[in-house]
Amino acid sequence: MSTGTIGKRGAARRPQANSLTSGQLPRFFELYALAGSLFVAAGLLAIMGFNVVGWLVASAILYLVSLGAFSSIVENRRRATDRVVRGLVIVAFLLAVIPLVSTLWEVVSRGIPALDWDFISTSSGATFDPSTLKVTVRYGALQSIVGTLIITGIAAVISIPIGILTAVYLVEYARPGNWMARTVTFLVDVMTGIPSIVAGLFAFSLFSILVGPKAFSGFSASVALSVLMIPIVVRSSEEMLKLVPQELREASYALGVSRFSTITKVVLRTAVAGLVTGVMLAIARVIGETAPIFIAASFSNNFNADPFHDPMNTLAVQIYAAFKFPGQDVAQSFQSAWGAAVLLVILVVILNLIARLVARFFAPRGLR
Numbered sequence: 001m002s003t004g005t006i007g008k009r010g011a012a013r014r015p016q017a018n019s020l021t022s023g024q025l026p027r028f029f030e031l032y033a034l035a036g037s038l039f040v041a042a043g044l045l046a047i048m049g050f051n052v053v054g055w056l057v058a059s060a061i062l063y064l065v066s067l068g069a070f071s072s073i074v075e076n077r078r079r080a081t082d083r084v085v086r087g088l089v090i091v092a093f094l095l096a097v098i099p100l101v102s103t104l105w106e107v108v109s110r111g112i113p114a115l116d117w118d119f120i121s122t123s124s125g126a127t128f129d130p131s132t133l134k135v136t137v138r139y140g141a142l143q144s145i146v147g148t149l150i151i152t153g154i155a156a157v158i159s160i161p162i163g164i165l166t167a168v169y170l171v172e173y174a175r176p177g178n179w180m181a182r183t184v185t186f187l188v189d190v191m192t193g194i195p196s197i198v199a200g201l202f203a204f205s206l207f208s209i210l211v212g213p214k215a216f217s218g219f220s221a222s223v224a225l226s227v228l229m230i231p232i233v234v235r236s237s238e239e240m241l242k243l244v245p246q247e248l249r250e251a252s253y254a255l256g257v258s259r260f261s262t263i264t265k266v267v268l269r270t271a272v273a274g275l276v277t278g279v280m281l282a283i284a285r286v287i288g289e290t291a292p293i294f295i296a297a298s299f300s301n302n303f304n305a306d307p308f309h310d311p312m313n314t315l316a317v318q319i320y321a322a323f324k325f326p327g328q329d330v331a332q333s334f335q336s337a338w339g340a341a342v343l344l345v346i347l348v349v350i351l352n353l354i355a356r357l358v359a360r361f362f363a364p365r366g367l368r
Contacts, residue, residue, distance in 0.1 A: 025074050030067065030083070037062035056098075060091045107341045114339030120145070124301040124318075124336075139322075139336035141343055143303045147218060147312040148347065151297065152287050154222035154307060155229055160279055162226075163233025164268075170234075171241040172263055191231040199227040200292030207296070218307030221297035221314075225286040232285055236278025240271040269362065276359035280352055287351075288344060290316045315344040 026032070041058035045051060064087050071080035122140035166184065174181035203224035207215040244267050252262040268275070298311035299321055322337035 025071060029070070030087070033066045033070070034059075034063050037066060063087060064091070104345070107338065107345060110335075111338035111340075111342030114335045115342060119336070119339055120343070123303045139332060139339075141315065141318065141336075141340050143301065144313045144315045144318040144340060145343065145347070146303070146305055147297075148287065148314040148316075148344070150305065150307050151218045151221045151225065151293065151312060151314060152283060154219060155225035155286060156279070156283060158222065158226040159229035159233055159282065163230050163279075163282070164237050164275065166230075166234045167237035167241055168263060168268075170238050172259070172267070188231045188234045191227065192235065194227065196224075196228055196289050197291040197295065199224045200295035202227060203292065203296040216296070216298040216311040217309060218297050218304075218312035221293040221312065222307065224292035224296045225289060228286050228289070228292070229282040232282040233278060236281060237271075237275055240274030240278060241267060243274065244270045272362050273359045276355045280355045283351060284348055287348060288316045290320045293317050294320065315340045315347070319344070 037059045038055075041055050041062055045055050045058060064084055067087050068080050068084040071083045118138075119140055121142055122138060123143040124138065124140050166188075170181055170184060174184075200221075203220045204215070206223070207217065207220045211217075248266050248270060249262055252266050253259075257266075293314050294317050297314075297317075299317050300311040300313055302310075304310050304312050318340045319337045322333045322340070326333035
């Protein structure tokens with residue numbers, strides 16, 4: 001065999017360059033591109049008139065364009081598409097986080113100065129001094145905290161069993177295409193889109209017929225909130241129960257376990273974390289509602305812990321009333337509204353932590 005032939009075969013066996021790894025941008029190029037985009041956009045807008053929103057939008061556009069262009073030149077089209085799509089995901093994430101962080105910062109920064117023990121442990125009211133003929137208005141949130149816990153707690157007691165049992169029926173008992181299951185699913189979908197004020201009008205009308213006119217009470221507001229909670233609990237619970245592997249049910253039936261015991265001890269125990277998350281989403285959905293509670297339970301600064309008689313107040317309604325109907329000291333009224341907003345956020349966080357602990361305690365050992 002000639003030397004030339006061997007040389008040709010050796011040349012033919014040389015590995016070809018892989019188009020997927022032939023070129024690669026620096027490791028931190030995305031950070032460099034982001035920093036450069038922010039700088040260039042700031043320079044352009046400094047000439048035309050600086051605006052924070054315009055700066056962020058222009059930076060995002062420049063970032064995506066530079067990312068795609070440099071990746072196409074240095075790497076390849078496939079890597080460029082991957083980087084651009086990942087950049088879109090990052091930009092969308094930042095667009096979702098920025099308003100959340102901004103709102104939370106605004107509430108906390110304005111509400112923290114109003115929080116003290118007197119504000120938390122006393123109810124709003126007025127004190128008249130006969131010696132000076134001066135009326136002193138005090139702002140407190142005790143009646144609102146108690147009202148929020150009572151109204152939301154009763155609504156949860158009504159909604160959670162109904163929602164979970166409905167989801168169990170749809171997933172475990174109803175046959176595919178059953179008219180009852182289709183009807184329930186349709187009604188749940190309709191209830192999901194009901195405006196909250198309609199739920200308040202429904203509860204007010206119902207109790208006006210049963211009790212009489214001006215039937216304002218915390219229980220009436222709880223019924224209104226339960227109308228909003230039930231479809232959320234049903235939908236979330238249904239999806240969580242569908243995620244439980246069918247093999248677990250079949251293994252339980254193979255051991256001779258009844259369907260009821262299989263559902264309570266296998267299916268629900270396996271899906272408990274998702275069920276608790278769905279319940280907390282429903283509670284978070286209604287705990288800040290204002291219109292239905294304002295219609296069904298009205299508003300009162302007097303302390304009332306009886307949900308079946310007289311108006312009750314909640315933190316959300318107190319915030320609305322403090323802004324809509326401020327007292328003589330407008331600044332103090334607004335500050336109390338921000339303080340109530342911070343308390344509402346803290347209350348939601350505490351309820352979420354409790355729910356996580358409950359889910360962790362009751363979950364199967366392998367899922368803890």
